[in-house]
Amino acid sequence: MAVNFTQEVVDRLSSDKHGWLTTVAKSGQPVPKLVWFYFDGTYVLVYTEPSAAKVRHIRAHPRVSLNLDSDGNGSGIIVVGGPATVDAEGANPLHDERYRAKYAELAASLGFSDEFLAAYDTRLRISVDKVWTTPTEG
DSSP: OOOOOOHHHHHHHHHOSOEEEEEEOTTSOEEEEEEOOEEOSSEEEEEEOTTOHHHHHHHHOOEEEEEEOOOSSSOSOEEEEEEEEEEEESOOGGGOHHHHHHHHHHHHHTTOOHHHHHTOOEEEEEEOOEEEEOOOOO
């Protein structure tokens, strides 16, 4: 199902540095985890460690959501959802120019080494088929 992204949604998916990826555990419990991601214009991509619970969750229950923060007053919330897949294994995020462009400065400021970042070598792909938003004030 094709989704028409508003400019606000595209801008936020492009500029926000983190979001809450919610997967579903074996028990049926929703599990939110803070993630770094990027939007390629169609898909939301997330790099993670291969042994992360979110990988197992997605393989068992592929429907996920990615929640972006509000403006602090309950406005400007953006949530996208859809089926996720394990898109690639052994995919070094340091070789992904779009990911590096978005996160290189932040990773350096946090003291994350290339070795640390390279361990996040499993790429998840979210095919967005739902978008929920709350109006942005003003």
